[in-house]
Amino acid sequence: MRSTEFKVSPQSDYYVYTPSALARKLYLYPLLTGYFIYEPGYFIERNHFDNFLIMYISKGTCTVSAGSQSYTASAGQFVLLDCYHPHSYGSEDSWEAVWLHFDGPLARAYHDEILSECGPVIAPAHPEVPGGLLSRIYEIFCTSSPLEEHALSDYITRILNSLLFSGQSKKRSALRTSSITDTITYINEHFHESLTLTTLAKQANVSPYHFTRIFAKETGMTPHHYLIATRISAAKFLLKSSGTSIKEIAFRTGFQSETSFCNTFKKWEGCTPSQYRSSGTLSPSAF
Known part of the structure; x- marks a missing residue:
């Protein structure tokens, strides 16, 4: 579906997914995914949006706020946000990102652990690994490929594990x-x-x-x-x-x-x- 959001290029697209009852019970599952080309001046602020968000910044830089703290995310970095709580992101310049809104029984535990290790902006040594997995989820929807919930859950889990252990490896001797x-x-x-x-x-x-x-x-x-x-x-x-x-x-x-x-x-x-x-x-x- 093409985006009509203000200051998002019409070349951008996104896809919505409703998980099954089994997925909600057992898996990490996608809710929305897309690739957006953000135009200068894009900014969004939400009090809550009941899920979690991963963004991989492919071009440019954006400012992210979670709670009372602000962070800068640049190309090659990831953003992980708890959208159940107030948050915002945007930039005065253009930038691009592939993103995924997700949830699941273990979503909060993953979010909290990654946040404690890395904060909401993560800079993996090899961003192409989780970035490729995130792009793969987007491509599955973009190309109307068969949606296998266990496989989607596996992709999300691998992304989160990659971000988690990337942060831990930097802190550990x-x-x-x-x-x-x-x-x-x-x-x-x-x-x-x-x-x-x-x-x-x-x-x-x-x-x-x-x-x-x-x-x-x-x-x-x-x-x-x-x-x-x-x-x-x-x-x-x-x-x-x-x-x-x-x-x-x-x-x-x-x-x-x-x-x-x-x-x-x-x-x-x-x-x-x-x-x-x-x-x-x-x-x-x-x-």
Whole structure:
């Protein structure tokens, strides 16, 4: 559909989509998409427009306002806006953008995470990746291609992931991206052993204090908390899928005694290992 919006070139077009009930329940879904050539002086201000907006600036520069803050977005950059709240964008000069209004069960969580990492204007190192995906969504509508909602959701998810991890990669040091990941792998493989903070920090080649701070930043848990969570998860699997004694499970999952295991398990799960085991039915082949 050709645009008749004020100060938008008539060469611009957009497409409207109504998602199915299933898409609204499960997917990220498009609502409107288009490619606009904005003429000098274009400006739009809305109190709310119930969805989220991604714009990829292909030419020129625009000013974006979200809340009380203003930002500048230039060619090669993305804009992500929560249109449920007051927002505006425009420029005194001409500019162009491919854009997508979208929503879905995970839309707000994605928006909030990207906003915390990058702000509403994102400058990926390789904008052609999310830009190509956004253009692909527009082209599907522009060429009247078959609309497969799961595929559209996949495109939107990949765009958002690309923006999210682009922002994270700029904020994270080599330690965050490699050493912490390596340490998590090490814990998953050695949780049954006696692991100390000093041991784990040595694996990451940093001081225990620095390691604890960055590990908590990356995972939301202290190293000790993560280790106990891993041991409890392994214990729950053994309790539900084998006839191994509780004492043996305690030692196989890294606890120093059966008493320590039972006390920790009850603190985490609200029941004893025996109660957890008896709450479900074991397959006879497990004994």
